[in-house]
Amino acid sequence: MYKLLKLIFVISAVFIFQKTSAQDKNDNINVIVIDAGHGGKDSGAVGKKSKEKDITLAIALRLGKYIKENLPDVKVIYTRKTDKFIELHERSEIADRNNADLFISIHVNASTKKSVTGTSTFIMGLNKADKQLDVVKRENSVILIEDNYKTKYEGFDPNSPESDIIFSLYQNAYLDKSIRLAELVQEEFKQKAKRTDRDVRQAGLVVLWNCAMPSILIETGFITNPSEELFLNSKNGQAIIASAIYRAIKKYKYETEHQNKIIKSEKKVTFKIQLAFSGKKIDTKPENFKGIKNVECVEDGRYYRYFTGNTKSYEEIAKLQKKVQKKIPDAYIIAVNNGKLITIKKALQILNN
Numbered sequence: 001m002y003k004l005l006k007l008i009f010v011i012s013a014v015f016i017f018q019k020t021s022a023q024d025k026n027d028n029i030n031v032i033v034i035d036a037g038h039g040g041k042d043s044g045a046v047g048k049k050s051k052e053k054d055i056t057l058a059i060a061l062r063l064g065k066y067i068k069e070n071l072p073d074v075k076v077i078y079t080r081k082t083d084k085f086i087e088l089h090e091r092s093e094i095a096d097r098n099n100a101d102l103f104i105s106i107h108v109n110a111s112t113k114k115s116v117t118g119t120s121t122f123i124m125g126l127n128k129a130d131k132q133l134d135v136v137k138r139e140n141s142v143i144l145i146e147d148n149y150k151t152k153y154e155g156f157d158p159n160s161p162e163s164d165i166i167f168s169l170y171q172n173a174y175l176d177k178s179i180r181l182a183e184l185v186q187e188e189f190k191q192k193a194k195r196t197d198r199d200v201r202q203a204g205l206v207v208l209w210n211c212a213m214p215s216i217l218i219e220t221g222f223i224t225n226p227s228e229e230l231f232l233n234s235k236n237g238q239a240i241i242a243s244a245i246y247r248a249i250k251k252y253k254y255e256t257e258h259q260n261k262i263i264k265s266e267k268k269v270t271f272k273i274q275l276a277f278s279g280k281k282i283d284t285k286p287e288n289f290k291g292i293k294n295v296e297c298v299e300d301g302r303y304y305r306y307f308t309g310n311t312k313s314y315e316e317i318a319k320l321q322k323k324v325q326k327k328i329p330d331a332y333i334i335a336v337n338n339g340k341l342i343t344i345k346k347a348l349q350i351l352n353n
């Protein structure tokens with residue numbers, strides 16, 4: 001459905017650039033897709049007395065209820081409301097068809113060690129240390145029970161460790177926003193819900209791969225830990241988890257919709273072209289970026305951003321973007337102000353003031 005362009009770089013990795021634009025939507029959050037992980041013939045992780053698919057559905061429905069009750073301007077769409085099997089690609093397609101502003105996928109984690117507990121929130125991308133490999137394998141392996149999965153997922157094979165290299169230089173115009181939302185979810189889990197914090201993580205998750213909107217996958221706890229399994233199956237536990245996610249969404253919505261007012265008109269706006277965003281450090285030599293020169297690598301927390309261009313003129317950067325897009329079609333313009341990323345709309349507002 002999306003035009004995915006495969007580029008083979010000298011470092012022999014295949015990079016996928018996604019056709020999205022950060023500028024084609026306004027900042028309002030009015031449609032939220034809630035995705036209850038697994039379902040039907042796919043049980044997900046299995047505990048002593050429960051299955052992941054049932055917990056995810058209960059939490060998803062509760063979260064939707066809280067949103068509907070408290071955020072009347074938001075339309076909630078569920079990928080499933082019953083115990084039904086849905087292919088991974090179909091989940092992000094539901095979000096796309098409905099022009100969703102957010103995609104929230106809910107899951108339950110598992111470990112071979114009974115003692116492991118806690119929540120983590122994932123965003124799309126290749127993680128630096130491959131520590132999430134078991135999560136990635138488990139959450140992606142669903143596609144093995146789908147028909148024709150190899151043609152549907154660009155040759156991706158969850159059993160082949162090399163094939164997830166297709167995620168290694170994934171670029172999504174919505175990653176910044178996904179990270180922010182993920183951080184807010186973990187903050188709520190830790191501070192208010194008092195869950196063990198396993199942090200925001202980046203992983204090559206198929207369900208998030210084609211989402212053209214900020215999207216996160218939440219592992220709400222471990223089904224393999226007896227007390228967490230009990231908690232996740234209790235009405236109270238489900239309410240605590242769902243309300244933490246709800247509060248994070250509410251905060252995110254407020255932040256996103258009020259950003260313009262918060263930022264003071266500082267005339268220090270700079271435009272750049274973002275070429276890639278990755279959990280891996282890549283040498284900035286032109287060969288690694290389709291011959292594009294003057295590539296700058298900026299370490300941003302645990303991620304690396306790759307830019308070219310540096311100008312205060314939007315016209316100039318738009319011209320450069322046209323040139324760059326001949327080589328990397330989905331390269332996009334970003335605006336920085338006082339060392340912080342801001343939207344193009346905001347940048348232009350500031351410049352015009």
Ligand SMILES: [Zn+2]
Pocket residue numbers: 037038044045052106107108138139
């Ligand atoms: Zn799952």
